[in-house]
Amino acid sequence: MIVGLLSIIGAYGLAIAIVHWGRFRLLRTESSRKPIHYVLITRNNAMHIEWYLRTLLFFSRLKGREIRIALLDENSEDDTLAIAERLAESRADHFDIIEWNEASQLDHLIARYESEEVVLVRLSNKTDMQNIPLFQ
Numbered sequence: 001m002i003v004g005l006l007s008i009i010g011a012y013g014l015a016i017a018i019v020h021w022g023r024f025r026l027l028r029t030e031s032s033r034k035p036i037h038y039v040l041i042t043r044n045n046a047m048h049i050e051w052y053l054r055t056l057l058f059f060s061r062l063k064g065r066e067i068r069i070a071l072l073d074e075n076s077e078d079d080t081l082a083i084a085e086r087l088a089e090s091r092a093d094h095f096d097i098i099e100w101n102e103a104s105q106l107d108h109l110i111a112r113y114e115s116e117e118v119v120l121v122r123l124s125n126k127t128d129m130q131n132i133p134l135f136q
Contacts, residue, residue: 035066041122043074059133070096
């Protein structure tokens with residue numbers, strides 16, 4: 001009877017060890033992935049910008065994937081930049097907010113992330129919106 005009880009406890013211990021070993025390997029491979037860089041091109045999107053940014057951050061936590069967001073503003077005339085800057089204050093390590101001055105800025109920005117995964121989204125273009133995780 002004691003031998004049977006010890007074998008059951010040993011089987012449970014072995015199962016627990018296998019589950020923890022597999023979880024450790026999974027976490028190690030996920031943390032070695034490079035972050036995704038979202039480049040959001042915006043102009044007068046004050047009504048939706050906070051929702052877009054919070055959605056990206058939510059899905060990154062949900063999937064366990066680190067993201068970086070570069071917000072390239074095309075001279076918005078509304079509060080788009082103010083809203084984005086307010087949200088970026090609490091998560092400064094995730095955001096780059098850049099005001100659009102010339103067309104070559106986009107090329108320089110993409111070249112900076114050349115070796116990493118970059119998702120370019122122009123918020124005024126409905127087909128580009130499909131690259132935001134909520135719309136996939």
